[in-house]
Amino acid sequence: MATKSNGSLPPFKIPEIEFTKLFINGEFVDAVSGKTFETIDPRNGEVVAKVAEGDKEDVDLAVKAAREAFDHGPWPRMSGHARGRLMIKYAELVEEHAEILAALDTLDAGKLFSMGKTMDIPSGASNLRYYAGAADKIHGETLKMSRELHGYTLREPIGVVGHIIPWNFPTAMYFMKVGPSLAAGCTMVVKPAEQTPLSALYYAHLSKLAGIPDGVINVVTGFGPTAGAAIASHMDIDKVSFTGSTEVGRLIMQAAAMSNLKQVSLELGGKSPVIIFDDADVDVAANLALLGIVYNKGEICVSGSRVFVQEGIHDAVVLKLAEKAKNWVVGDPFDDNSQQGPQVDKKQFEKILSYIEQGKREGANLLCGGSRHGDKGYFIQPTIFTEVQDDMVIAKEEIFGPVMSLMKFKTIEEAIERANSTKYGLAAGIVTKNIDIANTVSRSLRAGVVWINCYFAFDVDCPYGGYKMSGFGRDLGMEALYKYTNVKSVVTPLYNSPWL
Structure with a gap:
């Protein structure tokens, strides 16, 4: 086990890699094909670990688990308060494991370990807490209709969500997507970037420890043209949230349109x-x-x-x-x-x-x-x-x-x-x-x-997304929560209505 100097503190031990398999329906499993791929340490080009290479068959299994958890499981049917309590437990576990998680993102992505410990991982936990607090505040509206009718709206979870996450901020992007969709009552299949799979698998492990029901969070590691494409085109996924290049965003929109016209939100490139x-x-x-x-x-x-x-x-x-x-x-x-x-x-x-x-x-x-x-x-x-x-x-x-x-x-x-x-x-x-x-x-x-007079001034309360070819849909803030819901209108006739 390697170590690194930390000033006057004892050397930090770089952790052994514990989780390298797919996480489906609450269990770590090999890819159906048995294939693996290497994740590389960008400090030296050396192999960090071999990770299960998920493909269409694995996405099918993950979607089946997520579909079952959404259609028949407890998560969408829990009160928002109950979901929020489990999300807070999840956040506490993230903070408890901050050093390990920061080290995984450093080994995978070359991110500064010190910033991971003090910013990225705590911000991920903060994101979970924010949406945990919002989970019991998802309200519709009472409508004053123009005719002899009583109407109201319900905000309901959109269903099974596919999250495709980039490699530059493995932790931040994981929770920017998983946090609001959990609060909304959705279930999901997460595909981390092939360059940075390790922290997402560890977050899956922590979700199990937090008590989030099996099938709610599934993580399929693999490549964009195979696992990512299978998510974008899957008939049983109701929405895809993608952060990455404009070129790949186009492909995802095409796949979504050609399959079941699933909703898509995209955060794409920039030249700011x-x-x-x-x-x-x-x-x-x-x-x-x-x-x-x-x-x-x-x-x-x-x-x-x-x-x-x-x-x-x-x-x-x-x-x-x-x-x-x-x-x-x-x-x-x-x-x-x-x-x-x-x-x-x-x-x-x-x-x-x-x-x-x-x-x-x-x-x-x-x-x-x-x-x-x-x-x-x-x-x-x-x-x-x-x-x-x-x-x-x-x-x-x-x-x-x-x-x-x-x-x-x-x-x-x-x-x-x-x-x-x-x-x-x-x-x-x-x-x-x-x-x-x-x-x-x-x-x-x-x-x-x-x-x-500032830059990179992100905050969980402040919606974030693009114009033009930088995409559409917003992460962060309450707008991110609402994009994982559908609005249902319910109408009944009043006493003197001609329908009665």
């Missing part, structure tokens, strides 16, 4: 602008801009990959960004001094490096970075390009890595137009001390979330 105005504090602006691209090594769909700086402070911001980027610490994510770990896998590592080479060929100026860090693993230096043109590939396509395109602008109108000149519309940032500029620009940007 950060707009820095002349009145901004240079140091604050540089901090926010750098955070916007290097946080989670740029593997976040809302990363501020296009930074627009007004001409009056452009040069000062460039100098400050270069200084801060060069002092950014890239290293082993188990080391508490590291600020950035490795990219998730070799494929993503090579894709990012190819975009960097594309930027050089297109004539952008490489301010800093631009290369791999170290001689093993999938580490990349924070990379900033200046003199970027809007039509360059690095300014148009989602890179999903620590690569910033920095551009100069003159007027508010120009900034708005250029910021909106993208097929995406997930997030945006504004840095200004002028409330009139902040209000004007925030209302003009075509994005699902706008952060003013």
